[in-house]
Amino acid sequence: MNEAAPVIIEASLNGGTPKSANPNVPRTPEEITADAIRCIDAGASMVHTHTDDPVIGGSGIHDPAPYLEAWRPILEARPGTLLFPTAPVGQPVPVEDRFSHSAALAEAGVLAQAPVDPGSTNIGRTAEDGLPPDSDVVYSTNFRDARWMIERCRRLRIGISVSIFEPGFLRFILAYHHAGKLPPGVMIKLYFGTDPLLFGLPPTVASLEAYLQLLEGTSLPWLVSAFGDDVVRCGLAEAALQRGGHIQVGLEPFVGNRQPTNLQLVEEAAALAARVGRPVATPTEARAILTIPE
Numbered sequence: 386m387n388e389a390a391p392v393i394i395e396a397s398l399n400g401g402t403p404k405s406a407n408p409n410v411p412r413t414p415e416e417i418t419a420d421a422i423r424c425i426d427a428g429a430s431m432v433h434t435h436t437d438d439p440v441i442g443g444s445g446i447h448d449p450a451p452y453l454e455a456w457r458p459i460l461e462a463r464p465g466t467l468l469f470p471t472a473p474v475g476q477p478v479p480v481e482d483r484f485s486h487s488a489a490l491a492e493a494g495v496l497a498q499a500p501v502d503p504g505s506t507n508i509g510r511t512a513e514d515g516l517p518p519d520s521d522v523v524y525s526t527n528f529r530d531a532r533w534m535i536e537r538c539r540r541l542r543i544g545i546s547v548s549i550f551e552p553g554f555l556r557f558i559l560a561y562h563h564a565g566k567l568p569p570g571v572m573i574k575l576y577f578g579t580d581p582l583l584f585g586l587p588p589t590v591a592s593l594e595a596y597l598q599l600l601e602g603t604s605l606p607w608l609v610s611a612f613g614d615d616v617v618r619c620g621l622a623e624a625a626l627q628r629g630g631h632i633q634v635g636l637e638p639f640v641g642n643r644q645p646t647n648l649q650l651v652e653e654a655a656a657l658a659a660r661v662g663r664p665v666a667t668p669t670e671a672r673a674i675l676t677i678p679e
Contacts, residue, residue: 391663391671393430393608393631393632393674394431394632395429395430395433398432398637399417399435399635399637400471401440407644410647411434412437414455418459422459423647423648424647425459425463428651429651430671431467431468431469433633433635433637434471436470442476444473445478447470447485449490452490453490463668469546472484472487480534488537497543498543499546501526501535501547501548502554504531504557505525505527508584511581511583535568544570544676549573551584552596555573555575555599558573558605575610576638577592577609577610577614578612582612582613589621590620590624593609608630609632612640614640615640616633617634617653617657622634622654626657626661634647
């Protein structure tokens, strides 16, 4: 790995984090716009946001209007920033409808990547008794729908943000890669979960090495995120930077004994990159690294 290779910092601004958990989390379009611009100026080249449409539950269809309201001013102020939304999962709703907001955002010219979650897993955390919860929530995408979304991204000429919650998710994408059928513009998002979350591998170097063994020889760009933890302070971000990876920070995955802003988390990631000897990527450099279609 060339230690001087630019590092992509993704700012995942809100997710489902409520203001009751951290008053600094941006929820309104105006708050998202302002927070995103601050993070971009601090070194983020990718920004991921949610609206208040639920990811699990609800109608299974997301309204593109709140995204447009937040994103258009971001791109006017900081052209070229890579923006991408979330997506509803697990509902008995046709994939065309679940993907409809991404298609609308692509057609509006504001979308760099669409999210693709190529697999299924149970989502939850331990209950008060320390056992798995009495829950029927499944974060699910079947292979047919995942294939449909990948081909839709190819036709729309947008990149793909691939969420890897479990190793099987990565094996699906690698099948595309090994067959020579993976579209350009892919970023592999390695999502690690810490207790009491009950999904994925823990945010450790050993877990990262297990994923990198699967990725060996592919040259696919990848990043790390620690859900329920602090990806910088737990050491996972540094391990990733030393191995050629990129970083996701932000108030969506963050949990800790403090209430930082998204700006603080991006600044900490940028400072870590500087210590490791890797400059932060500009949006233009990030697009080139990911081969985002023009």
